[in-house]
Amino acid sequence: MKKGGLCLAVCGVLLLAGCSTGGNDTVNQKEAPAVQADPQEVYMSNCASCHGGNLQGATGPGLQQIGAKMNKEQILQILENGKGSMPAQSHISADERDQLATWLTEKK
Ligand code: HEC
Numbered sequence: 001m002k003k004g005g006l007c008l009a010v011c012g013v014l015l016l017a018g019c020s021t022g023g024n025d026t027v028n029q030k031e032a033p034a035v036q037a038d039p040q041e042v043y044m045s046n047c048a049s050c051h052g053g054n055l056q057g058a059t060g061p062g063l064q065q066i067g068a069k070m071n072k073e074q075i076l077q078i079l080e081n082g083k084g085s086m087p088a089q090s091h092i093s094a095d096e097r098d099q100l101a102t103w104l105t106e107k108k
Contacts (some may be wrong), residue, residue: 037096039103046092047100055107060086067108075101 044053050060057063066075079097082088089097 037093037099039096039099042092042096042100043103046089050086063104063107065108067105070105072101072105075104 043051043055047060047063050058051063052058055063055066070078076097078086079089079092079101092100
């Protein structure tokens with residue numbers, strides 16, 4: 001932010017001098033966050049139909065306290081291989097499965 005202000009000041013000076021790079025300010029101020037999948041969104045589109053929109057359970061068991069029951073490895077196993085009548089979730093990318101499993105282990 002300080003940098004932006006500085007640039008604004010500098011560009012302002014430069015503008016006075018006939019410089020036209022003022023437009024760079026908008027680019028400089030963008031603090032691009034790392035692109036990351038939102039595990040909750042992944043859950044909503046892949047799991048909520050069976051496990052409920054609030055992890056409360058539906059056709060599948062509730063997952064509200066799954067973190068107290070299973071560790072990340074176990075959850076990943078289920079996502080990769082399925083369990084009982086739950087189909088394997090291999091259509092979800094490994095990255096997203098990983099984040100989803102981490103997110104679920106926090107549910108306890
Ligand atoms: C088609 C319905 C269905 C979908 C979609 C589904 N599940 Fe399941 N899930 C089940 C069923 C049914 C079980 C119970 C399986 C058993 O124990 O025999 C289960 C079990 C689980 C368990 C173990 C729960 C326990 O207490 O033993 C976890 C963890 C789990 N699912 C996570 C997920 C996640 C995360 C997703 C989304 C990526 C997902 N499931 C998608 C139906 C589904």
